[in-house]
Amino acid sequence: MSPQLKIAALVSVGRNPASGAPRAARNDVLALDAALALAPQVSVLHAGDAAPALHDYLAYGAASVEVLPLPPEADALAPLAARVAGYDLILCGQRAEAGQGSGTLPYRLAKALNLPVVSAALELTVLGDAVEIVQFLPKGQRRVVRVSLPAVIALHPLAPRAPRYVYASLRAGCVRSAPAPLAPPSPPSPWRSEPAVKKPQKLKAPETRQGHARMLGAIATESKGGALVREGAAAEKARAILDYLRANRLIGF
Amino acid sequence: MHSLEHLVTLLFWLAVAALAFGTMRRARLWRAGAAAPFSWAQLLTVPRRYLVDVHHVVARDPYIARTHMLVAGGAVAAVALMALNYGLMLYSPLLNGAIVLAAAVMLGGSYLVWQRRRAPLARLSAGPWNRLPYTLAAFALGLLALGLLPAALLSGFFAAVIMLALLAGTAELVLGIGTGGPMKHAVAGVLHLAFHPRAERFAARSTALRPLDLAAPVLGVEKPTDFRWNQLLGFDACVQCGKCEAACPAFAAGQPLNPKKFIQDMVLGLASGSDAQFTGSPYPGITLGGHAGAPEQPILPALLAPETLWSCTTCRACVEECPMQIEHVDAIIDLRRFQTLERGALPGKAPEMLGNLRETATQGGYDNAARYHWAVDLNLRQIKPGESVDVLLVAGEGAFDMRYQRSLRALVKLLQAAGVDFAILGALETDTGDTARRLGDEATFQAQATRLIATLSSVKFGRILTADPHVFHSLRNEYPALGGRYTVLHHTVFLAGLVSAGQLKLGATGETRPITYHDPCYLGRYNGETEAPRALLRQIGVNLTEMERSGLRGRCCGGGGGAPLTDIPGAQRIPDIRIADARATGASLVAVACPGCTAMLEGVVGPRPEVIDVAELLAAALEVQP
Numbered sequence: 001m002s003p004q005l006k007i008a009a010l011v012s013v014g015r016n017p018a019s020g021a022p023r024a025a026r027n028d029v030l031a032l033d034a035a036l037a038l039a040p041q042v043s044v045l046h047a048g049d050a051a052p053a054l055h056d057y058l059a060y061g062a063a064s065v066e067v068l069p070l071p072p073e074a075d076a077l078a079p080l081a082a083r084v085a086g087y088d089l090i091l092c093g094q095r096a097e098a099g100q101g102s103g104t105l106p107y108r109l110a111k112a113l114n115l116p117v118v119s120a121a122l123e124l125t126v127l128g129d130a131v132e133i134v135q136f137l138p139k140g141q142r143r144v145v146r147v148s149l150p151a152v153i154a155l156h157p158l159a160p161r162a163p164r165y166v167y168a169s170l171r172a173g174c175v176r177s178a179p180a181p182l183a184p185p186s187p188p189s190p191w192r193s194e195p196a197v198k199k200p201q202k203l204k205a206p207e208t209r210q211g212h213a214r215m216l217g218a219i220a221t222e223s224k225g226g227a228l229v230r231e232g233a234a235a236e237k238a239r240a241i242l243d244y245l246r247a248n249r250l251i252g253f
Numbered sequence: 254m255h256s257l258e259h260l261v262t263l264l265f266w267l268a269v270a271a272l273a274f275g276t277m278r279r280a281r282l283w284r285a286g287a288a289a290p291f292s293w294a295q296l297l298t299v300p301r302r303y304l305v306d307v308h309h310v311v312a313r314d315p316y317i318a319r320t321h322m323l324v325a326g327g328a329v330a331a332v333a334l335m336a337l338n339y340g341l342m343l344y345s346p347l348l349n350g351a352i353v354l355a356a357a358v359m360l361g362g363s364y365l366v367w368q369r370r371r372a373p374l375a376r377l378s379a380g381p382w383n384r385l386p387y388t389l390a391a392f393a394l395g396l397l398a399l400g401l402l403p404a405a406l407l408s409g410f411f412a413a414v415i416m417l418a419l420l421a422g423t424a425e426l427v428l429g430i431g432t433g434g435p436m437k438h439a440v441a442g443v444l445h446l447a448f449h450p451r452a453e454r455f456a457a458r459s460t461a462l463r464p465l466d467l468a469a470p471v472l473g474v475e476k477p478t479d480f481r482w483n484q485l486l487g488f489d490a491c492v493q494c495g496k497c498e499a500a501c502p503a504f505a506a507g508q509p510l511n512p513k514k515f516i517q518d519m520v521l522g523l524a525s526g527s528d529a530q531f532t533g534s535p536y537p538g539i540t541l542g543g544h545a546g547a548p549e550q551p552i553l554p555a556l557l558a559p560e561t562l563w564s565c566t567t568c569r570a571c572v573e574e575c576p577m578q579i580e581h582v583d584a585i586i587d588l589r590r591f592q593t594l595e596r597g598a599l600p601g602k603a604p605e606m607l608g609n610l611r612e613t614a615t616q617g618g619y620d621n622a623a624r625y626h627w628a629v630d631l632n633l634r635q636i637k638p639g640e641s642v643d644v645l646l647v648a649g650e651g652a653f654d655m656r657y658q659r660s661l662r663a664l665v666k667l668l669q670a671a672g673v674d675f676a677i678l679g680a681l682e683t684d685t686g687d688t689a690r691r692l693g694d695e696a697t698f699q700a701q702a703t704r705l706i707a708t709l710s711s712v713k714f715g716r717i718l719t720a721d722p723h724v725f726h727s728l729r730n731e732y733p734a735l736g737g738r739y740t741v742l743h744h745t746v747f748l749a750g751l752v753s754a755g756q757l758k759l760g761a762t763g764e765t766r767p768i769t770y771h772d773p774c775y776l777g778r779y780n781g782e783t784e785a786p787r788a789l790l791r792q793i794g795v796n797l798t799e800m801e802r803s804g805l806r807g808r809c810c811g812g813g814g815g816a817p818l819t820d821i822p823g824a825q826r827i828p829d830i831r832i833a834d835a836r837a838t839g840a841s842l843v844a845v846a847c848p849g850c851t852a853m854l855e856g857v858v859g860p861r862p863e864v865i866d867v868a869e870l871l872a873a874a875l876e877v878q879p
Contacts, residue, residue: 166595166596
C-alpha cells in the first residue's frame with residue numbers, strides 16, 4: 001500500500017429491486033470499500049444530482065461524496081474523465097442498478113483517459129506501480145492479472161468484501177456539489193428508451209399421463225390429441241377453447 | 254471492663270469511618286459515568302422499594318428470603334443498637350439485652366447461610382462469598398459474648414478473642430464497599446434502589462427502551478464511563494446469586510452468555526481488573542482469565558467478546574429474576590448501540606436485515622405491496638388516508654410468512670364472526686422497526702417509527718389490533734416517546750374482551766390432545782399479559798398443562814432481540830430446549846401467540862408437539878361458522 005496513491009471511487013444511485021427505493025448501488029459500495037482498503041483518502045465521485053441516497057456512501061465509509069452536476073439524461077463520461085485525470089486508480093462497480101446500466105462506463109472512461117481497464121475484479125493488491133487483480137471468471141474459475149498504474153478497475157458484484165453501514169460516519173460526512181463542471185457533458189446517448197412489454201405466456205396443459213404412456217406418445221406418428229374446430233360460430237369456437245382451458249385447469253373461473 | 258466498652262466504642266466509630274471512606278472511594282468510580290438525574294430525596298423511596306419490589310422477587314425462594322430477613326434484619330438492628338449503646342456511650346444493660354437478641358437472630362440466619370453453602374447451587378459464586386457465613390457468625394457471636402458474659406468472667410484472653418471476632422465481622426461488613434467484597438451489595442444495593450436508572454419500574458411494568466439522542470457526540474456505550482453513573486452503581490449492586498444465569502435461555506443453550514458474568518464484567522470495567530478471579534460459571538465456551546477492562550478502555554473486545562453481546566435474546570428473564578433489580582438488557586442494548594451505530598459491526602444476517610428495513614420497510618426485503626396478499630380473498634376493508642375505523646389491524650412482518658398467514662386468516666375469521674368494524678392499512682403498512690432497535694440500530698428504528706407514525710396519523714381509528722407481540726410492545730410502549738400514542742391490543746386480549754362481552758360465541762374445541770401454552774416474552778414479561786390467552790383456551794374447553802417456566806417467568810423461544818439474525822452458535826438451540834419443556838408436560842400441542850415463537854418452535858426438527866396459534870384454535874371452535 002503506497003501512501004501517495006490517488007484513488008477515486010465512482011459511485012451511482014442504485015435502486016432496490018423490490019421497492020424501487022433509491023439506495024447506494026451494491027456494486028459501487030464494493031468498489032468504495034475496496035478503495036478504502038487501499039488508501040485512507042479516497043475521492044468519491046458521483047456525476048448527476050445530489051440525491052439523498054448518496055448519503056449511504058457516507059455510511060459505508062466515504063468521508064465525503066463529490067457531486068459533479070450533470071443535466072438529466074446527459075452522458076457522465078466527459079465530466080468524469082476531466083475530474084479523474086491524474087488519478088492512480090479509478091474504481092467503480094461493473095454496472096449501474098438504475099438508468100441505462102449499460103456497463104460500458106469503465107471501458108469508455110479508460111479509452112478517454114488512455115488507461116488500461118480491468119473488469120470483474122474480485123480482489124486487488126497494489127504492488128509498487130502495478131496492481132494485481134484476481135478476476136472473476138464463470139464456473140468458479142479465477143484469473144490473476146497485473147496492470148501498471150494508473151488504471152481503471154471495475155469491481156465484480158460478487159467481490160468478497162463486507163462493507164459496514166455505520167450511522168455515525170453518515171452523520172459525520174457530507175455530500176457536496178462541485179462548483180462548476182470541469183468539462184461540458186458529452187452529448188446524450190443516442191439510445192432510445194421505451195417501456196418493456198410483458199411477453200405473453202403460453203398456457204400448457206399439465207401432463208397427466210404416466211411415464212410409459214408419455215414415451216409411447218413421443219414415438220407415435222398420429223395426432224397428439226385435442227380437437228380441430230373449423231366450423232361453427234365464433235362463440236362456439238370460444239366455448240371450445242374455454243372448455244379446454246377449464247378441463248386442464250389453466251384458468252380458475 | 255470499662256476499657257473493653259470504650260474499645261468497642263472506638264471500634265464502632267472506626268468502622269463508621271471506614272464505611273464512609275470506602276463508600277466515597279467507590280462512589281468516585283460510579284461518578285466517572287455519564288450524567289443522570291439526581292436528588293437526595295430519592296433515598297426516601299428505598300424502604301418501599303426494598304420491602305415491596307425486592308421482597309416480591311426474593312420471596313420466590315422462601316428459604317433465602319427467610320435467611321436474608323434474619324441475617325440482614327438482625328445485623329441492621331444490632332448495628333443500630335450498637336450505635337445507640339456504644340456509639341453514644343450509653344452502655345445501658347437494657348440495650349445490651351436488645352443487642353443480644355438481634356445478634357441471636359443474626360446468628361440463626363448465618364447458620365442458614367452456612368447450610369445453603371454446604372452444597373452450593375451451580376449458579377452461586379464461590380470465593381469470598383463462601384467466607385460470608387463465618388464472618389457473619391463471628392460478628393454475631395462477638396456481640397452475643399459481649400452482651401451475655403458478665404464482665405467479671407472476662408479475662409484478658411477472652412476479651413481479646415471477643416474483640417478479634419468482632420473485628421473480623423466488622424471488617425467484612427464495612428470494608429466490602431471500599432474493596433469490592435461481598436458486603437459491597439449492602440451499600441450499593443440501597444443506593445441502587447434509590448437512584449435506579451429505570452425508576453418507572455417501581456410504579457408499573459416498565460420495559461420500553463430509552464430513546465437515543467442521535468445527535469449525541471458518541472452513540473451508545475463504548476467504555477464503562479459511557480454508562481450513566483446510576484447504571485454503574487446498579488452493576489455494583491449484584492450479589493452474584495446467579496438467578497439470572499439460571500433463567501437465561503442463551504446460557505442454557507450453551508451460547509457464550511451468562512448475565513451474571515456480564516454484570517460482573519461491567520463491574521471489572523468500572524473498577525479495573527481481569528476476570529481471572531471470577532468464581533461463578535464462565536460464559537459457555539470462553540475460559541476465564543482472558544478478559545480485562547478499565548473505565549476508559551473500550552469494553553469490546555477486551556472485556557467482552559462480541560459473541561456474548563449478540564447472544565442475548567432480550568427476553569428479560571434475567572431482569573425478571575434479579576432480586577437487586579439490575580437492568581441487564583438495557584446495558585446490553587447500550588453496548589449494541591455503539592457497535593451498530595459507531596462501528597457497523599453486526600454479525601450474521603443482521604446487516605442485511607437492517608438494509609432491507611431502510612430500503613423496503615420490511616425485514617425480509619419484500620415488496621411492501623405484497624404484505625396483505627394472504628387476505629386477497631377475505632374482502633378486508635383497506636383504509637385510505639382520511640377514513641376512520643374502530644379497529645385497525647396491523648399484521649407486522651409475520652404477514653410475509655406463509656405459516657403465520659394461517660394464523661392471521663384465523664384471526665380475520667374470528668373478527669368477521671364477531672362483527673368487528675376493522676380495516677387494514679394494506680400496502681401503507683410499514684415495519685415498526687422493533688428488531689432494528691433490539692439490534693442497537695436506533696437510527697433505522699427512529700426512521701421506521703417516524704414513517705409509521707406519519708401513516709397512522711393520516712387515518713382515524715379507535716384501537717390498533719395486532720397478532721405480533723413485538724409490534725404490540727413497540728407501538729404500545731416505545732412509540733409514545735416518539736410521539737405516537739395509541740391504544741394497542743394484542744389479539745388474545747382483544748378476543749378475550751369480545752368473548753366476555755358476548756360478541757364472539759365460541760363452542761368447545763374438538764382438540765383432544767393435551768395442550769400447553771407458551772408465553773411470548775414480549776407479551777408476558779414485557780407487557781404482563783399472561784391471563785387473556787389462558788382464559789380464551791379455557792373458554793373453548795382446553796385443559797391446559799403448564800410448563801415449568803410459564804407466565805411472567807416463561808422461557809424464551811430464542812427468537813427475540815434479533816438473535817435468529819445474529820445466530821451465535823451454542824451447544825444446542827434455544828427452541829429445542831423450549832420444546833423439551835413442552836414435551837415434559839406430556840403435551841402434544843403447544844399453543845402460541847406470536848409469529849416469532851411459531852417460527853422458532855416449528856423450526857425444531859424431529860418428532861415434536863404441534864405448534865398452533867391461539868387464534869387458530871379459536872377459529873376452529875367457532876360456534877357459528879361464518
